Amino acid sequence: MTTSSLVPRNPKQALDPNWKAAMTDEYTALINNDTWELVPRPPIANILRCMWIFCHKTDSDGSFVRYKVRLVGDGNAQQVGIDCVETFSPVVKPPTIRVVLSLAISGAWSIHQLDVKNAFLHDNLEEFSMIPRYLLCVLAVILLFLLLYVDDIILTASSKVLCKSIISLLASEFAMKYLGSLHYFLSIAVSSELGGLFLSQRKYATEIIERSGMSSCKPTHTPVDTSGKMSAFDSPHVTDPTLYHSLASALQFLTFTRPDISYVVQQVCLHIHDPCEAHFHALKRVIRYVQGTLHLGLHLSSSSSTSMVCYTDADWDGCPDTR
Incomplete structure (x- = not known):
């Protein structure tokens, strides 16, 4: 650059x-x-x-x-109750973004990107809706989604006319720039492919590796050691956990397009308040795995079904500290 x-x-x-x-x-x-x-x-x-x-x-x-x-x-x-009362964080959750993009792909909707020139609140918030992090409008058979992340906006709708009208309305109210079709937001590169989109955080992952000082590390084929679960008392505590905090938080954001590391990153973040050397070793293993899999990302494909299917697995006996 x-x-x-x-x-x-x-x-x-x-x-x-x-x-x-x-x-x-x-x-x-x-x-x-x-x-x-x-x-x-x-x-x-x-x-x-x-x-x-x-x-x-x-x-x-x-x-x-x-x-x-x-x-x-x-x-x-600021002191809560004196300088401020309720605060509002205009940050859409990653699962919401993935769901909305999947719906847009399945419906063959256009997906637009806008950038607000400043992130200050422009008016008073009188009340909160049940879904405060994004706006869902149902107009007859028309669906519109506006996803807001501080000053970055993703807009998609089942009607091109409605989408164009909303863009014009926003431009008349706020200082913003229309960036065209969705291509790069929140350090995520978006590219079109046959039947869907490919989301990649390769650049962001490379920055994490450089921040950790492990640019020349040897990659590993798996992100986690499956021989046992991590404990809060595995080894001596990290003297200065600053780097651990920074890298764990960064890896957590990387799971946006890398569900393959979601489990181990969740385990690493469980101990972010007081990490041990064993936890840091596990974190570095994740980085070594990312080093060898920078090409991986998230494919979102068109689907004829709009049903949401969830899976969960509770391993109550697997935690060495609370079982």
Whole structure:
């Protein structure tokens, strides 16, 4: 990836013309949306500072797309019940995305992608629906799904006319960019294939391996040692679990398109609060497995059935700590 301006690490670098232009766009969008109202400071008010977040937005092949800047509030300084009451996280769940994409493929619906210029809430939330993380509209025999992940939107509908109308309506209300057909979102590359879609997180998986310092590791053929279950008391505890926390969380997101590692990642995350050396060894084995299977992803194919089938297996006697 080559860009003219690196991600700034100090205020002086942030004043680079490219980043300054991106900050101006963000600030202008916030003002146009009436995001805040300036008022005199109440005597007992807790003042929250803001900060600028900078990053390069890239495509699925790592090529530079644009400079992305967000002005965010320091949520860690808020006190629940004083500075805020209920909070809302506009983050759609991965299973919801997979289900909706499967329905869209089966119905031969077009799938669109949009990007909101800023992620601040534009209005008051008066009430929560039973399904707060995505919007489902049933209009006669027409289905519309709008999936929201902070500032990324996936839109699909059984009616092309309705889909076009919703895109126009959103563009008239918010500062956003229409990105065309779904091709890359949340670090997931989406490519069309005969009868469906192929979802790949190859780039994201490579970044996890680099973050772990295991780029030259020897791949393994299986993600988990089947000889026994992990225990909370297997070995000495990890002195500094920071890297463990980071890698376990990253692997959890990788399961979006890699169900083959779902079980072992769940086991690794069970001990994320206080990992042992044995747990770290298991985590590294997952990374070695991912190293040799970067080409794998998730195929979503068309189906004539709209029934949802679930499987579960409860192994109550298998846990060495609670049995």
